[in-house]
Amino acid sequence: MTDLKEPDVASKVDFYRERTRALCAEFSGEYWRELDRIRAYPTAFVEALTASGLLATLIPTEYGGGGEGLTVGAAIMEEINRSGGHSAACHAQMYTMGSLLRHGSEEQKRMYLPGIATGALRLQAFSITEDAGSDTTSIVTKAELDGDDYVITGHKTWTSRIDETDLLLVLARTEDKGADKTTGMTLFLVDLREVRATQPDAVRVEKVRTMFNYATNQVWYQGLRVPKTSIIGQAGEGFRYVIDGWNAERILLASEAIGDGYWFAEKAAAYANERVVFGRPIGVNQGVQFPIVDGYMHVRAAELMRDVAVRLFDEGKPCGAEANMAKHLAADASWESANACMNTYGGFGFVDEYDVERKFRETRMYQVAPVNNNLVKTFIASKVLGLPRSY
Numbered sequence: 525m526t527d528l529k530e531p532d533v534a535s536k537v538d539f540y541r542e543r544t545r546a547l548c549a550e551f552s553g554e555y556w557r558e559l560d561r562i563r564a565y566p567t568a569f570v571e572a573l574t575a576s577g578l579l580a581t582l583i584p585t586e587y588g589g590g591g592e593g594l595t596v597g598a599a600i601m602e603e604i605n606r607s608g609g610h611s612a613a614c615h616a617q618m619y620t621m622g623s624l625l626r627h628g629s630e631e632q633k634r635m636y637l638p639g640i641a642t643g644a645l646r647l648q649a650f651s652i653t654e655d656a657g658s659d660t661t662s663i664v665t666k667a668e669l670d671g672d673d674y675v676i677t678g679h680k681t682w683t684s685r686i687d688e689t690d691l692l693l694v695l696a697r698t699e700d701k702g703a704d705k706t707t708g709m710t711l712f713l714v715d716l717r718e719v720r721a722t723q724p725d726a727v728r729v730e731k732v733r734t735m736f737n738y739a740t741n742q743v744w745y746q747g748l749r750v751p752k753t754s755i756i757g758q759a760g761e762g763f764r765y766v767i768d769g770w771n772a773e774r775i776l777l778a779s780e781a782i783g784d785g786y787w788f789a790e791k792a793a794a795y796a797n798e799r800v801v802f803g804r805p806i807g808v809n810q811g812v813q814f815p816i817v818d819g820y821m822h823v824r825a826a827e828l829m830r831d832v833a834v835r836l837f838d839e840g841k842p843c844g845a846e847a848n849m850a851k852h853l854a855a856d857a858s859w860e861s862a863n864a865c866m867n868t869y870g871g872f873g874f875v876d877e878y879d880v881e882r883k884f885r886e887t888r889m890y891q892v893a894p895v896n897n898n899l900v901k902t903f904i905a906s907k908v909l910g911l912p913r914s915y
């Protein structure tokens with residue numbers, strides 16, 4: 525791993541932003557466009573990010589990582605998207621790792637984290653969503669104890685990057701759903717290298733083609749045997765560990781959307797200045813200017829909410845409301861900025877060589893996954909405003 529030298533710029537966060545920008549500059553729009561055309565994973569980009577140490581910034585130094593807080597991780601994700609890239613290819617490593625960091629045993633951490641930090645091991649996938657959709661406590665994938673192993677059986681409707689990872693987190697029911705629907709689910713850290721070598725038929729993967737370049741899949745667990753030692757934390761408590769990671773996930777996702785939002789605003793402003801119609805730049809017209817400005821202002825406002833959320837997070841204070849609001853506001857703002865950019869480009873917005881239509885498709889996801897904006901609203905409604913729950 526490349527040595528990350530002491531910051532020689534104003535602040536640590538600026539230092540990481542600069543590093544990320546410099547790395548992203550090596551991966552042009554053409555790089556991302558070509559992958560989008562053929563729906564291929566950005567392996568070279570993820571490997572470069574890993575080799576630079578940037579993807580390991582959240583891993584404590586004692587396990588070989590950067591030992592930084594989420595503020596740095598959020599800035600890195602934001603810069604990747606602001607450069608025109610797509611951080612969704614690797615963001616899960618930052619937020620799913622929290623389960624291992626916070627709830628894994630010391631032995632598990634020593635076994636896996638140093639390898640993740642160097643890039644020898646990839647932890648890019650989590651397998652939670654089923655037909656139950658947003659109602660996670662109604663998952664039916666089962667893990668049954670058999671001697672020293674658990675046997676996992678079930679179907680996951682979405683598991684991204686399973687072919688691009690060595691380690692996989694799987695949530696399964698180890699007890700039937702009871703009065704407390706949040707218990708009875710267990711989180712397993714599955715070593716797919718072993719699975720591929722010894723029981724390849726136990727996991728069936730079917731790629732799902734989506735409207736953008738995203739390596740996602742349906743997965744069938746067909747009697748997958750995993751040792752008891754692969755449980756993270758306590759059996760039956762897995763859903764709590766997943767929830768525990770939600771604030772970090774929301775903050776990182778908000779940051780990606782903020783990066784996109786700025787990319788669209790800057791791209792639109794540049795084009796509006798240079799494109800001449802009726803003998804003058806289209807940016808002279810307020811009908812063109814104002815939507816770009818509206819998008820920009822809302823992205824900036826979302827950024828401020830994200831900054832509050834991430835500061836609270838790094839201070840170890842409650843930040844559920846702020847993290848959720850940041851994710852919602854950022855997803856809406858990036859989408860607004862995307863539409864303004866698309867309109868500014870007119871017909872050329874539909875032409876792939878400008879990257880606008882690609883980023884437009886990419887940024888739409890932040891409204892939906894990994895959590896839907898409606899579900900964010902239900903959180904604010906019940907937890908902040910004391911309104912009745914809709915589920």
Ligand SMILES: Cc1cc2nc3c(=O)[nH]c(=O)nc-3n(C[C@H](O)[C@H](O)[C@H](O)COP(=O)(O)OP(=O)(O)OC[C@H]3O[C@@H](n4cnc5c(N)ncnc54)[C@H](O)[C@@H]3O)c2cc1C
Pocket residue numbers: 649650651652653656657658659682683684685734738740889892893894895896897898899902914915
């Ligand atoms: C590209 C992509 C990659 C993904 N990768 C992964 C992955 O790697 N691992 C994984 O586990 N999952 C993954 N997911 C799944 C993702 O987390 C879910 O799509 C998301 O949680 C929403 O669930 P759903 O799509 O089943 O929507 P549903 O739960 O079917 O909801 C449909 C609609 O109804 C609304 N709705 C439902 N209930 C309520 C309510 N009570 N109040 C208001 N509105 C409600 C929702 O907000 C939504 O608009 C991925 C999804 C996508 C699109």
